[in-house]
Amino acid sequence: MMALEPSPARDFLAGLGNSLPRPRAILVVSAHHDAAYEGGRATVTASPAPPTVHDFGGFPEELFAMRYPAPGDPALAQRVIDLLAAHGLAVAADPERGLDHGAWVPLSVIYPQADIPVVQLSIASAASPEWHYALGQALAPLRDEGVLVIGSGSITHNLRAFFTTRPAIGAPAPAWVSDFTAWVAGRMEANAIDDVLHAVERAPHGKDNHPTPDHILPLFVAMGAGADGDGLHAKRLHASTTYAFLAMDVYAFGEESVAV
Structure with a gap:
């Protein structure tokens, strides 16, 4: 609903594109x-x-009518395949x-x-956090090739809690949500990569915030793509909560992130 509702x-995201170098x-x-x-x-998408793709149900027709007609980039898709294959990571194109x-x-x-070409890469929820971090590390050269690497998930994602209580869009986060996001932010600042990769097991209320791992795995790919020999250089660009249970934190990684 972010596409339709103010929050x-x-x-924050509406102003982010203008603050970044155009990829x-x-x-x-x-x-x-x-x-x-x-x-x-x-x-990896290669079209x-x-x-x-409207991969959801039960939402307003206005959302199903939306289109995002960005071009693809088959050459970038092949570059992704080559980078991952060079690191021994299995990858397939989907045209x-x-x-x-x-x-x-x-x-x-x-x-x-x-008007910017977009390629999409999958997660693999059956694979480990370390596998996703390695995926990002393999993709790190793209940062120097003018490619913006985005991990799109959610720092918390318990839809059962949302559908059980149906909170208002601006309802405050309960402690079990804010404690988790604060723990992650602190471990990011401390450059504690292993802790962040295992936040679901180690952070307060980890399993409550991620009953399944899918929505935190994209974060690990972004971390790997932005890390260097000195660590993550993580910067928390934004923190807010939508519908009480969906924390919408935004992080940037890499030395250049301090300028964002």
Whole structure:
């Protein structure tokens, strides 16, 4: 609903594109593109014109009518394949798949003109946090090639809690949500990579905030892509909560993130 509803997170993302150097292309790792059934193999979109995928139900018709007609970039998809393969990571191209809402919803707010090529890379929820971090490390050269690497998930994601109570969009976060996000922010600042990778097990209320791992795994790919020999250089750009249970923190990684 970020595509339609005002919120602090939407306001932040609406200004983010203008604060960043304009990328030549965007690679999005989305929680909603899960290659779990492939057992640790990534999938990358390779269509020159990826369709807008409405992979949800029960939402307003206005949302289903939205399109994000950004071009694809088959050459970038091949570059992703080559980088991952060079690190021994299994990857396959998908010439048919489009952009799911984990990609096109935030991009429609950050870059509403849809004039930057977009490629989407899957997670693999059956694979470990370390596998996803390694995925990002393999993709790190893209940062010097004008490609913006985005991990699109959610720092907390308990939909059962949301559907049980149906809080208002601006309802405050309960302690079990804010304690988790504060712990992650502190471990990010301390450059405690292993702790962050295992936040679901180690942080307060980790399992409550992530009953399934899919929505935190894109964070680990972004971390790997931004890390260097000195660590993450993590910067928390934004923190807010939507509907009480969905924390919408935004992080940047890499030395250049301090300028954002």
